[in-house]
Amino acid sequence: MPIFEFQCKECGEVFEELVFGNNYGDIKCKRCKSLQVQKIMSQVAFKSGGKFVSASSSACGSCSSGACSSCK
Ligand SMILES: [Zn+2]
Numbered sequence: 001m002p003i004f005e006f007q008c009k010e011c012g013e014v015f016e017e018l019v020f021g022n023n024y025g026d027i028k029c030k031r032c033k034s035l036q037v038q039k040i041m042s043q044v045a046f047k048s049g050g051k052f053v054s055a056s057s058s059a060c061g062s063c064s065s066g067a068c069s070s071c072k
Pocket of ligand 1: 008009010012013029031032033034
């Protein structure tokens with residue numbers, strides 16, 4: 001069964017939810033029950049990818065090469 005990771009836009013809670021098909025319109029935040037959640041598949045991919053996470057997503061968002069002076 002497909003499990004996706006979601007983040008609540010209201011409180012920032014991150015949680016995993018089983019999703020059947022594309023029917024994830026009624027998924028609620030585990031903490032505050034808000035329906036304002038977004039799927040964060042990209043971060044799941046980064047997690048499984050390993051150590052590249054912080055360098056590319058937060059340390060330097062302004063360059064695409066990942067090798068500019070602010071990346072290091
Ligand atoms: Zn929430």
